[in-house]
Amino acid sequence: MSHSQDSPRGYLTVTVAAAVTAALAAAGALALSLPVWAMFIGWIAFFTRGLTTRSTFENLGCVWLGLGIGALSALASGALAPALGVSLALPLVVFVVALVVVSLRGMPVLNNLPSYFLGLVTWFAAHLEPALESVVHLAGATTLGSIAAWVSHFIPRQVLKVA
Structure with missing residues (x-):
């Protein structure tokens, strides 16, 4: 979403389209019983890199993998906590997760580090049980x-090309 449009009409078109799309997406999230705040995480992920259809899928794939890694880390923390205590288990799991996620930045695709972290943040902010359904x-x-x-x-x- 660039703010350097060629004309005031173009600027207004982009602004209104974004507002209408955001409102429709929020309504869709509500209708599907999805958290609206998490919908906006996907919106943010889109703008982290590329602004192409291909990068849309790559960025989203990194968010999804971040969600999965977050769920696995919650399971690992829960499994290790009885033996190590939370004060040791959680930092250990975070260390391993950070090693994995930061290493993924070197992949030829699915290498969007901010989107991985958006997925992790989404997972932990949701406070859901670590399950595939979540x-x-x-x-x-x-x-x-x-x-x-x-x-x-x-x-x-x-729209602006047609007009």
Whole structure:
């Protein structure tokens, strides 16, 4: 979403399209019982890199993997806490997760470090039980947000080309 549009009309078109898209995405999230805040995580992920259809999928894939890693880390923390105590188990798990996630930045694809962390933050902010259903629930919300961001970015440009 650039603010350097060629005309006031273009600026207004992009602004209104983004606002309408955000409102529709929020309504969709509510209708699907998805957390609206998590929908906006997907929106943010879209704008972390690329602004292309391909990068939309790559950024979202990193968010999804971050969600999965977050769920696995919650399981690992829970499993290690009885033996090590929370004050040792949690930092140990965070260390391993950080090693894995930061290492992924070197991958040829799915290397968007901010999107991985957006997935992790989404997981921990949601305070859900570590289960596949919880990951799918949050993945649905972030997917809705990324699609909405894609629409808010590409549709105004198409409208402005036609006009």
